[in-house]
Amino acid sequence: MPRPDHTPVASRGHALEFNGSTSVHVPSLQALGEVLNSFELEFWVLSSYTRPSTLFHAGANDALFALSLNEPMPGGGPVPEDAVDSGWCTMHFTLRDDQQRCVSGFVCYPVLDGQWHHVQWCVEDASANRMHACMDGMQLSITLCDEGGPCDWPQLTEGLQIGAAVSKLANVCTSHFIGSLSDVALWSSSPRRHAIARWPLSHAVGPTALDVVGGHDAAVTRGHWDIAGFPASAGLFNGLNAYVDLGCVGDFGAYLRRCGVEFWIRPRTGQGPCCIFDSIDGDQGGLRLSLRPGAGGTPALLALSVQDSHQRLLTAEAPCPIDNGQWRHVCWRVEDSEQRRVSLEVDGEWIEVSISPTSSPSPPTEFKAWARSAVLGR
Structure with missing residues (x-):
């Protein structure tokens, strides 16, 4: 996949900006649930946002697939301030099956420097805790946090959220990402590498992010900005006896x-x-x-x-x-x-x-x- 140059990307709208309210929801990704033991996530990211945020989140029952930024390092330590100032951050990948068996790993890389970066996260064999990450074509060392890998995968009937996490209990999006994403792709690695879905993510798509491979079109939600003006109805409270x-x-x-x-x-x-x-x-x-x-x-x-x-x-x-x-x-x-x-x-x-x-x-x-x-x- 060719590296996007910032100026052409901006001029042709081939990227989606996430403003802290934006998220992209893929309603159902059952095809991903079938290959989670060996798959690849690939995308381009541009950001300088240093708060903890979620790039990808999919859950069903107690199972989870998530990729987040700026999470605390293993052992609870934060990324050093001088590293944060130069754009370094943690990227945390989590894969958990419905029996609570989990594989997760951290990498640290200067992603948050306001420039485009290419990310590939490859799960070679989740049950054996084997995975690797590449940033801008360079393979990084991963700090693995768990020993027993997952293997029992449910169908991801609740879909995939891009740019935020979803709290099923409170039915809200949390941990919003601020920045831009482009060319998000999911690949199956076994028995041969083939694309499951690919969302170019463009401002031109309006309320829909098209999947150009597998037909898993997604809804683009801009949170507050999707609500026009003010509420059509409201309750009046007088500060005395109205509640x-x-x-x-x-x-x-x-x-x-x-x-x-x-x-x-x-x-x-x-x-x-x-x-x-x-x-x-x-x-x-x-x-x-x-x-x-x-x-x-x-x-x-x-x-x-x-x-x-x-x-x-x-x-x-x-x-x-x-x-x-x-x-x-x-x-x-x-x-x-x-x-x-x-x-x-x-x-x-x-x-x-x-x-x-x-x-x-x-x-x-x-x-x-x-x-x-x-x-x-x-």
Whole structure:
């Protein structure tokens, strides 16, 4: 595959830009599920985004196929700051079957320098833990993290997500990628090498990314930007006695380690501190979203609190100009509460978040189903 030059790529639109809300969903890839023991993933990537993000994610039941950037190194150590400044990052590949047998590996390479890079990740034999990675034609050393390779593959009926991970429990996309991807291809390596699917990924495709090989066309979603203007209907809360009792949505409480909350909001001018969503249960933990309007020209403060069943609290706060009487689209993502990974997106833009406490809890967090009602607007 010829290396794309940045200027022609941009002029002919032969790349798809991912802005932090964009993702590409392939509805079904059963053909990939049949060859996961020996296959190859190939693509071009351009990015300088240094937050943890997911390039590819496919899951069915407990099985998983994923490729992510900027994950912590084995043993918990981050990539050194001087390496990050020069574009170095980790690339983490995970393959797990429905019996929880896993093969995963890390490579470190200067992918995030704002230039195009060609990536090939080849699984030679997953059951024997044999795989290799090539970046720009150079084979890299892989740090393998598991010993027992997977071998029992389900059908990937839930498809493949490109540019984000999918939380089945919360039904949201998380860990969005920011950058550009081009010429994504999946190859079967056995008994002979042949293409399963190939998506050139182009701005010209509109809402559909065509598979030029196997007919696995994908839907391009641009998150907030796919929603025109503002909601067609809304509930009015007066700050006194108007609220919505959602009843006991108890099952959601068990999923707070990785979850998401997405909503539209338009605070009135002069709005005081308020609770947007509350489900904190003293015994079982819970989730709370709140807003504290700014004063003296300072922006409003959005806050998210997650509490586990041991009353250990994680709080994330972010200043945001949200209290000006305009509709705003808000998306909180708890990517991993135990690892203190929380992100906030307002109107499709990432907002810097302050998280406390900064250290992970010991013992690990534990979430249970809620025993009390959840409330909107109080």
